[in-house]
Amino acid sequence: MQEEIDRFLSYIQAVRNASLHTVRAYASDLEQFAAFVKLEEPDINLAQIDSRILRRYLARLQKQGAQKSSIARKMASLRAFFKYLVKKGLLNLDPMLGITSPRQDKKLPKFLRGEQIDALLTAPDAADPLGLRDAAILEVLYATGTRVSELAGMNLNHIDMLSAEIKVLGKGSKERIVLLGRAAKEALAIYLSNGRAKLISQKKPQEDAVFLNKNGGRLTDRSIRRLLNKYFATVSEEINISPHVLRHSFATHMLERGADLRSIQELLGHSSISTTQIYTHVSRERLKEVYENAHPRALREE
Numbered sequence: 001m002q003e004e005i006d007r008f009l010s011y012i013q014a015v016r017n018a019s020l021h022t023v024r025a026y027a028s029d030l031e032q033f034a035a036f037v038k039l040e041e042p043d044i045n046l047a048q049i050d051s052r053i054l055r056r057y058l059a060r061l062q063k064q065g066a067q068k069s070s071i072a073r074k075m076a077s078l079r080a081f082f083k084y085l086v087k088k089g090l091l092n093l094d095p096m097l098g099i100t101s102p103r104q105d106k107k108l109p110k111f112l113r114g115e116q117i118d119a120l121l122t123a124p125d126a127a128d129p130l131g132l133r134d135a136a137i138l139e140v141l142y143a144t145g146t147r148v149s150e151l152a153g154m155n156l157n158h159i160d161m162l163s164a165e166i167k168v169l170g171k172g173s174k175e176r177i178v179l180l181g182r183a184a185k186e187a188l189a190i191y192l193s194n195g196r197a198k199l200i201s202q203k204k205p206q207e208d209a210v211f212l213n214k215n216g217g218r219l220t221d222r223s224i225r226r227l228l229n230k231y232f233a234t235v236s237e238e239i240n241i242s243p244h245v246l247r248h249s250f251a252t253h254m255l256e257r258g259a260d261l262r263s264i265q266e267l268l269g270h271s272s273i274s275t276t277q278i279y280t281h282v283s284r285e286r287l288k289e290v291y292e293n294a295h296p297r298a299l300r301e302e
Contacts (some may be wrong), residue, residue, distance in 0.1 A: 026080070096126065158210070
């Protein structure tokens with residue numbers, strides 16, 4: 001089985017342009033299943049794996065107390081793997097047919113309120129290059145809704161300051177265009193002209209990354225997450241706020257102010273509108289306002 005797992009991992013990386021993070025997740029999930037099969041059915045071959053074994057594996061995960069989200073991801077990894085094997089002709093029947101993942105509890109995304117956003121965006125110290133960089137990072141994340149990994153991958157040639165647009169390379173190497181608002185464009189311009197030039201290293205004068213670390217190299221997504229956590233702590237007492245909170249805040253605030261889901265879907269880079277629909281947790285007052293302004297017979301009598 002391990003040989004086919006290795007071939008599958010190479011396939012999703014080369015053909016499907018899966019990120020290194022995704023490949024590692026698939027590898028971990030599939031190798032965990034392979035270890036289970038080796039322990040439970042040491043003499044079985046790949047073609048003999050059936051739904052019975054998969055249901056036992058699912059039961060084992062549930063008995064071990066694995067979270068529903070973790071189980072769902074592992075099932076998705078197995079589903080992709082066996083679908084690949086059927087496509088290659090190594091299996092006649094997909095053993096995942098009829099196997100369903102446990103229903104996950106829907107969790108509403110956390111987001112920051114308007115006053116928290118204001119406090120967050122003014123938290124960096126504009127007196128030094130790192131502060132200018134951090135201010136630009138916060139403004140761009142909130143203005144565009146990009147993922148931290150997408151921000152870390154931004155290069156100078158991705159930015160069009162004239163049209164206030166940035167080309168983003170998202171999941172699966174899919175390109176999309178995100179928009180810069182006035183405040184984000186201004187913060188980014190100040191950083192590029194007054195901050196980045198002071199951070200660029202003589203060892204790396206040709207560095208294309210937009211956001212640099214103190215040594216002049218590309219700022220990694222892990223480093224961006226660390227600095228975000230530092231600033232989040234200044235505006236919220238809640239621990240373990242995900243760096244995704246700015247992406248959630250972007251989508252939530254856009255929706256609350258009348259943006260349609262399709263537009264938000266495009267800006268976030270979601271492949272399915274169902275993913276974007278989680279942001280429909282707007283207040284009942286806002287819904288009433290939209291209804292009364294939009295429906296021709298909704299106007300109330302004075």
